[in-house]
Amino acid sequence: MRIKDKIVVLTGAASGIGRATAALFAKEGAIQILSDIDEVGLRKTYEALGEAQERTTIMNVDIRKPEEVKKMIERTVDMHGRIDVLIVNAGVVRVGPVEDFPDEDYDLLIDVNLKGTHYTCKYAVPYFKKQRSGSIITLASVAAHIGQVAHANYCSTKAGVLGYTRALALDLAPYNVRVNSVSPGATDTPMLQSDVAKQAKDRGVSYEEVKKEFEKEGVMGRWAKPEEIATGILYLATEESSYMTGADLRLDGGWTTR
Ligand SMILES: NC(=O)c1ccc[n+]([C@@H]2O[C@H](COP(=O)([O-])OP(=O)(O)OC[C@H]3O[C@@H](n4cnc5c(N)ncnc54)[C@H](O)[C@@H]3O)[C@@H](O)[C@H]2O)c1
Incomplete structure (x- = not known):
């Protein structure tokens, strides 16, 4: 087991990459706090974990709401005394040409992808600093590196996540926390x-x-399975990536090599 008894907080666990990550981390022995805004999907993720359910807590959290995020982090520390791994995975996409792009859609992208990422890190960082150990993993995107048609608004938020991650890595390096x-x-x-x-x-x-x-x-001519992204997240969560910080792991099937 590659992450046995590590305390892992994961947002966006009700679907897609988050659900696959929860399943992989459960298999690898983690103690997990799984959160999402989607209660029904979150329960489905939990129910699929089998025996690992006893090492799992689910929490209904909207990462746009700082008070909910703060409570999730505080409850985690109350229950387990620390956080070893924080996976900031929850995100949304909205697409369309900029001239017709609804303002409320751009607000949502910024509120979830950027501000939600910030709140999730903000309330956990004091604990990481105190512990002097840990790994924070954010979800950027191929869209942070290259332009995609009709994705200007989404691309801008994911490029922001990349910048946030790099800068936070500098702040936390003296505390032995990787980002x-x-x-x-x-x-x-x-x-x-x-x-x-x-x-x-x-x-x-x-x-x-x-x-x-x-x-x-991508040069491989197919989409990734969410499980193929989860393995990369696991690598960053473990000591196997102990000399890696401020970096971005591109799991894009060669898309950005063109
Ligand atoms: N699927 C892709 O092709 C792709 C590519 C690049 C990056 N990503 C990124 O990977 C991450 C996961 O995406 P996915 O494809 O699994 O998407 P998904 O839609 O399957 O899952 C995202 C999860 O985030 C949750 N969520 C949305 N808003 C939330 C909020 N305010 N508070 C809490 N939870 C919220 C959703 O309920 C959902 O369960 C996202 O950050 C996404 O931007 C995905």
């Missing part, structure tokens, strides 16, 4: 499926046509 990001490429989750469906609708083409375009972006 890294993962940048997935097209990964087969409800988020990507909804993104493709919206683009297909906007352009009046089929879902399959847009999916094929996305598949061609």
Whole structure:
């Protein structure tokens, strides 16, 4: 077991990459605090964990709300005395041309992807500093590195996550706390499926046509499975990546090598 008895806090655990990460970390022996805004999805993630349920706590948390995030972190420390790994995974996507982009959609992107990332780190950082150990992992994206058609608003938030992660790594290095990001490429989750469906609708083409375009972006010609991203997150969470901080792990099927 690669992360036995480590205390892990994971946001966005009700779906996609978060759910696959929860399953992998459970198999590897972690003690987990799984959170999400989606209570039903979160319960499904929990129910699939089998025996590891006894090492798991679920919490309904909206990362846009600082008081809820603060409570999640405080409860974790009350229960377990520390946090070893913080995975800031919850995120949203909205796509469309900038001239028609609804202001409320941009507010949502900023509130969840940027401010939510900040709140999640903000309330955990004092504990990490006190412990003088730990690993924080954020979810950036291939969209933080390259432009994507109709993704200007989403790209701007994920590029922000990348900058936030790098800078926080400098602040926490003297405390022996590592901070890294993962940048997935097209990964087969409800988020990507909804993104493709919206683009297909906007352009009046089929879902399959847009999916094929996305598949061609990576040099491997297929989408990632969420489990293939979870293994990268696990690597950053363990001592196997002990000399890595301020870095970004690109799991993009070669998309950014073109
Ligand atoms: N799927 C991809 O192709 C892809 C590519 C690059 C980056 N990412 C990033 O990976 C992360 C996970 O994405 P995914 O594909 O698994 O998406 P997903 O939609 O399957 O899962 C995201 C989860 O975040 C939760 N969430 C959304 N808003 C929240 C809030 N305010 N508070 C708490 N939870 C909230 C959702 O309920 C959901 O369970 C995201 O940060 C995403 O931007 C995904």
